[in-house]
Amino acid sequence: MITQKIYNTLAREKQAFTPIVPGKVSMYVCGMTVYDYCHLGHARVMVVFDMVQRWLRASGYVVTYVRNITDIDDKIIKRSVENGETIAQLTNRFIQAMDEDAAALGVQKPDHEPRATQYVPQMLGIIEKLEMNGLAYRAADGDVNFSVRDFAGYGKLSGKSLDDLRAGERVDLNAGKRDPLDFVLWKASKETEPEEVKWDSRWGRGRPGWHIECSAMSEQILGEQFDIHGGGQDLQFPHHENEIAQSEGAHQHRFVNYWMHNGFVRIDNEKMSKSLGNFFTIREVLKKYDPEVIRFFILRAHYRSPLNYSDAHLDDAKGALTRLYTALKNVASDKFPLDWQEPYAMRFAEAMADDFNTPLAIAVLFELANELNRSKNPTVARQLLGLSGTIGLLQREAENFLKGRTAAGDDVHDSGALSLSENEIESMINARVEAKKNRNFAEADRIRTVLSSAGIVLEDKAGGVTEWRRS
Missing domain, CATH: 3.40.50.620 (HUPs)
Structure with a gap:
């Protein structure tokens, strides 16, 4: 090393x-x-x-x-x-x-x-x-x-x-x-x-x-x-x-x-302090955001730099973390020892060895995600998972994160999303599919709008298949 x-x-x-x-x-x-x-x-x-x-x-x-x-x-x-x-x-x-x-x-x-x-x-x-x-x-x-x-x-x-x-x-x-x-x-x-x-x-x-x-x-x-x-x-x-x-x-x-x-x-460019009344407890923020989004938000900045908290920055972190998990979706990968001689791993290690430069290390993770999107290569997926694991990221199944679930499979309701269970979401998606089959597009659009307002993103795939994730 x-x-x-x-x-x-x-x-x-x-x-x-x-x-x-x-x-x-x-x-x-x-x-x-x-x-x-x-x-x-x-x-x-x-x-x-x-x-x-x-x-x-x-x-x-x-x-x-x-x-x-x-x-x-x-x-x-x-x-x-x-x-x-x-x-x-x-x-x-x-x-x-x-x-x-x-x-x-x-x-x-x-x-x-x-x-x-x-x-x-x-x-x-x-x-x-x-x-x-x-x-x-x-x-x-x-x-x-x-x-x-x-x-x-x-x-x-x-x-x-x-x-x-x-x-x-x-x-x-x-x-x-x-x-x-x-x-x-x-x-x-x-x-x-x-x-x-x-x-x-x-x-x-x-x-x-x-x-x-x-x-x-x-x-x-x-x-x-x-x-x-x-x-x-x-x-x-x-x-x-x-x-x-x-x-x-x-x-x-x-x-x-x-x-x-x-x-x-x-907090919005002003130092957080109890005396100013501009502080948030972890529990308050967890009501709105997935906990891994908060972890990613913190690690995305260098540890010695100021960290500016705002909903906009948390939303951006959420979108970025979603891109990483989306790259891992539907790509089989078993856990293997990391190959530190591999170029991506070497650059990741160089960043971390330079006073724990997590912003640069996370940039390497996005390069791996882009490569994985192109190749769907399980070896690339293993590198992405292995490197991210060294700093405690991407520790859940991609499906669990994208559907708003913890590693144990429990629902994580964040960003003000309605507390729809997985069964309720699947039932509404099935009703939307039926409405489209019957050419009742107004009803299909209504269901999509209801799901969207609850923080559910639908992805219509070929063959009439609809996949979903919590936004």
């Missing part, structure tokens, strides 16, 4: 990927804070890094993929109190919802999915090391904070100087800190907080700060240094910057070799 290159946010350039252990990849991705349903920004993180781990495995690496769950923080506590339910009840409910959304998008389960509440002892161990190294102190309010100015490398990931950060909007102005830049490692308990979020420590009862969670979970599973750390661009500062400070401050050596960040999701 071609040498894999990754854009390393820390180095601000694409670099050849050399894992710490030859042939093995250790990868940690910041996951979801589970107090609400996942939105499109979460969908992008899940799909992008699912693509990354799939491709690395297809390239021959043994991958250990970790994506954490934050199941304790201020928002979770606030929401549980508002709902009148325990934190465990709240987080378990939304973890289940997250798993359902991820599965719908074709996202494979990570090898490890640690929950923050399971790693509090490890967090306390790191905080103790930071205190011993002169990088942590207990404030007057009982919190334990990280002393940013005492860590020489602070700002190297975000490229911000301490003076820039001092004047920045995201600096915490908590009066209990020696410096406004300092961040919380351990929060002292408040009487108003439920007992389930209080742990014993040498600094008194409390709970961990957000940033220390990922340092502890990644270290426990992958070690003090690992290959790839990923997440959304919004986490680059302060979360990932603080992870570096904690882990390197505790262990006095490099934390992560390659930092990867996917771009923002934008």
Whole structure:
């Protein structure tokens, strides 16, 4: 295989990927804070890094993929109190919802999915090391904070100087800190907080700060240094910057070799955010679009570029994915190992090896689809299916996708289509055929219009045969 290159946010350039252990990849991705349903920004993180781990495995690496769950923080506590339910009840409910959304998008389960509440002892161990190294102190309010100015490398990931950060909007102005830049490692308990979020420590009862969670979970599973750390661009500062400070401050050596960040999701060219009220949950979008269309839409853009969400772009993605599946229709193809020396496969691999360039790789899939339309050659179909499978696309039977069904054969009702069952559609098509035989063309046109309004596309073939698919 071609040498894999990754854009390393820390180095601000694409670099050849050399894992710490030859042939093995250790990868940690910041996951979801589970107090609400996942939105499109979460969908992008899940799909992008699912693509990354799939491709690395297809390239021959043994991958250990970790994506954490934050199941304790201020928002979770606030929401549980508002709902009148325990934190465990709240987080378990939304973890289940997250798993359902991820599965719908074709996202494979990570090898490890640690929950923050399971790693509090490890967090306390790191905080103790930071205190011993002169990088942590207990404030007057009982919190334990990280002393940013005492860590020489602070700002190297975000490229911000301490003076820039001092004047920045995201600096915490908590009066209990020696410096406004300092961040919380351990929060002292408040009487108003439920007992389930209080742990014993040498600094008194409390709970961990957000940033220390990922340092502890990644270290426990992958070690003090690992290959790839990923997440959304919004986490680059302060979360990932603080992870570096904690882990390197505790262990006095490099934390992560390659930092990867996917771009923002934008809604009609404006950044998606809850504060602006312009965000969509995955579940809302799944009511209108087939989940594979959403996955295709995400992968069609380079992971580092902004992703502009609109119905028009989703409709375009749907049409493009339909063209790929249509090429596979009625072409028998068994699964065989990919021939990476074949020209299409080589160009696909070159694109993916160049910092996971999925737009260019998907362009190769369309070239294969065009070739398949011309030749109906099963070997070409196998190449198309094999290459697309390395990034989690075209995983259903073509008939299932074109008729709006999942891989299991269940109906997928999208784009506002009426909930017509397959039997109802077939019955209406038969009635239309009979109407045409009786030269009742007005009735035949009426049935076609009704089906079209329900999102059903008819294709009249030779010999009076009519095939259909959901649009």
